[in-house]
Amino acid sequence: MIQHSLKTLVIVTWLSLSATLATAKTTATHEFLLDNGLKLIVREDHRAPVVVSMVWYKVGGSYEPLGLTGVSHVLEHMMFKNTKKLKTGEFSRIMSKIGAQENAFTSKDATSYHQMLSAERLPVSFELEAERMQNLIIDDQEFSKEIKVVMEERRLRTTDKPTSLTYERFLATAHQTSPYKNPIVGWQRDLEAMTSEDIRHWYQQWYAPNNAVIVVVGDIQPKAVLELAKKYFGPIKPKQLPVLKPIYEHNTPGERRLTVELPAQLPVLLMGFNVPVIKTTKQAWEPYALRLLAAVLDGGYSARIQKNIVRGKEVAAFANASYNAFSRSDSLFILNGSPNRQKQKNMQDLENALWQEITAIQQAPPTVTELNRIVAQVISGLIYQQDSIRTQANLIGGLESIGLDWQLADQDLDKLKAITPHQIQQVAKKYLVRERLTIAELKPKGLHLK
Structure with missing residues (x-):
C-alpha cells in the first residue's frame, strides 16, 4: 500500500511538473521600449483573471555614498506620501478600495513598487504609479515623521535582534571595498543626519522613466498594456542619469x-x-x-x-x-x-x-x-x-x-x-x-x- 501510494505520488508530481514546464515554455513574453526610455515587459499568463504590476527603479542600497546610507529605503517610504494629485495614504486607500494587494521593497540593487489586482484594474495602477514617478512632494513635516518610522524599523529588525546585528557587522567586514557592506536600512548615524533635501535630491536624480522597468504578468493582452503605458508613462520626460562605474570587491584580503x-x-x-x-x-x-x-x-x-x-x-x-x-x-x-x-x-x-x-x-x-x-x-x-x-x-x-x-x-x-x-x-x-x-x-x- 505504501509503495503503491509512493509510486502514485511520483507519477502525479512528474505530471504536475511536466504540465507546469509546458505552461512556462509556451508563455509569451513581450518587451517594449517607450520613446522616453522606459522599458516595459509583459508576460501573458491567462490561468486566472489577475495581474501583477511592478515598477522597478534601478537604484538601491549599493548606489548610496557613505554618509547617505538608507536614503533609497527612506524614499520608498515617502513614495506613499503627498503628490500633486494624491494626499498622504491615498495611494494605499485607492488600492484597497479596488481590492488590490500592494507593497514595496528596497534591495541592494533596486527599489520596487508592486500590486496584484484584477486585470481590468490595471489602468488604476498605471495612473497612480505615473503620478508618483513624476509628482512626488517631499514635505518637511512628513519626512520628520517618516524618518522616525524608519529608525524604529531599524531598531526592531536589526539593533534589537542579535542575529541581525551580527549579520550586519559580518557583511561590513566581508565586503571590503564595495558598497554591499552597508545595510539597506542605513547606518543609524546616517539616518539621524538625513534631511528632506537629501530625499528630494535622490528622487530627482534617480526616479525617471529611463531608469525604470515596468513588469506586468498575468491575464492581459500585451498591446493593450503597451497602450496604457504610452498613455500614462509616455508623457513623462526622461532625465540625465548619473554615470555609473563598475563596483568591485577586494576578494582575497585574507581571513x-x-x-x-x-x-x-x-x-x-x-x-x-x-x-x-x-x-x-x-x-x-x-x-x-x-x-x-x-x-x-x-x-x-x-x-x-x-x-x-x-x-x-x-x-x-x-x-x-x-x-x-x-x-x-x-x-x-x-x-x-x-x-x-x-x-x-x-x-x-x-x-x-x-x-x-x-x-x-x-x-x-x-x-x-x-x-x-x-x-x-x-x-x-x-x-x-x-x-x-x-x-x-x-x-x-x-x-x-x-x-x-x-x-x-x-x-x-x-x-x-x-x-x-x-x-x-x-x-x-x-x-x-x-x-x-x-x-x-x-x-x-x-x-x-x-
Missing part, C-alpha cells in the same frame, strides 16, 4: 574574524567566502557551479550538511548554505549554523565540521547520482516558481534591474544541467579558501564557548 557578544539565546557561526556572480565572473559557468555547490551542501533533507552535521554527528542544532548569483557586484558564499549545545558542541566543533564537508568536496567531486538528485531538486523548484505570477514578475524585474536580460531566466535550467561534478569540485577548491573567508561569531553574553 577576517570578529566576535559579537550580545544578549542572545543561541550562539551563531557565520562563514562567508567572497565569490563572483554572473555579472562579474570571468568564467560564465562558475556561478551555476556555485549554486549547485550550495545545493550539494544544503539542498534538502538528504544534502550533506543535514545528513552529516545536523543528524549524523549531531554537531549543529541547525546549519545552512546559501549563495546568490544575481547582483551588481560580487557576492558571498555563506555557511551558517549554531552548535548543538545539548551534545556539548561548541563553535570550534561546528567550524571544523563545516570545513570537513568543504574539504571532502575539494578532494572528491560529488557523484553523478548525487548531482542528478540535486539538479532535479533545483529544477523542480524553478519550475514550481512558474505557478506564481508574482514570482515570475520578481524574477524578470530583478534581472533587468541589475543589467541582465530577463531571458537569462529561460536559460537557467539548461545552464544548471550542463554543470559537471568536476566543475563543482573546481569552484570549491578555487573559492572556498581562507584568503577569501570572513568568520563572525555571535556569542551570547555570559555563555563561555570555546
Whole structure:
C-alpha cells in the first residue's frame, strides 16, 4: 500500500511538473521600449483573471555614498506620501478600495513598487504609479515623521535582534571595498543626519522613466498594456542619469574574524567566502557551479550538511548554505549554523565540521547520482516558481534591474544541467579558501564557548 501510494505520488508530481514546464515554455513574453526610455515587459499568463504590476527603479542600497546610507529605503517610504494629485495614504486607500494587494521593497540593487489586482484594474495602477514617478512632494513635516518610522524599523529588525546585528557587522567586514557592506536600512548615524533635501535630491536624480522597468504578468493582452503605458508613462520626460562605474570587491584580503557578544539565546557561526556572480565572473559557468555547490551542501533533507552535521554527528542544532548569483557586484558564499549545545558542541566543533564537508568536496567531486538528485531538486523548484505570477514578475524585474536580460531566466535550467561534478569540485577548491573567508561569531553574553 505504501509503495503503491509512493509510486502514485511520483507519477502525479512528474505530471504536475511536466504540465507546469509546458505552461512556462509556451508563455509569451513581450518587451517594449517607450520613446522616453522606459522599458516595459509583459508576460501573458491567462490561468486566472489577475495581474501583477511592478515598477522597478534601478537604484538601491549599493548606489548610496557613505554618509547617505538608507536614503533609497527612506524614499520608498515617502513614495506613499503627498503628490500633486494624491494626499498622504491615498495611494494605499485607492488600492484597497479596488481590492488590490500592494507593497514595496528596497534591495541592494533596486527599489520596487508592486500590486496584484484584477486585470481590468490595471489602468488604476498605471495612473497612480505615473503620478508618483513624476509628482512626488517631499514635505518637511512628513519626512520628520517618516524618518522616525524608519529608525524604529531599524531598531526592531536589526539593533534589537542579535542575529541581525551580527549579520550586519559580518557583511561590513566581508565586503571590503564595495558598497554591499552597508545595510539597506542605513547606518543609524546616517539616518539621524538625513534631511528632506537629501530625499528630494535622490528622487530627482534617480526616479525617471529611463531608469525604470515596468513588469506586468498575468491575464492581459500585451498591446493593450503597451497602450496604457504610452498613455500614462509616455508623457513623462526622461532625465540625465548619473554615470555609473563598475563596483568591485577586494576578494582575497585574507581571513577576517570578529566576535559579537550580545544578549542572545543561541550562539551563531557565520562563514562567508567572497565569490563572483554572473555579472562579474570571468568564467560564465562558475556561478551555476556555485549554486549547485550550495545545493550539494544544503539542498534538502538528504544534502550533506543535514545528513552529516545536523543528524549524523549531531554537531549543529541547525546549519545552512546559501549563495546568490544575481547582483551588481560580487557576492558571498555563506555557511551558517549554531552548535548543538545539548551534545556539548561548541563553535570550534561546528567550524571544523563545516570545513570537513568543504574539504571532502575539494578532494572528491560529488557523484553523478548525487548531482542528478540535486539538479532535479533545483529544477523542480524553478519550475514550481512558474505557478506564481508574482514570482515570475520578481524574477524578470530583478534581472533587468541589475543589467541582465530577463531571458537569462529561460536559460537557467539548461545552464544548471550542463554543470559537471568536476566543475563543482573546481569552484570549491578555487573559492572556498581562507584568503577569501570572513568568520563572525555571535556569542551570547555570559555563555563561555570555546
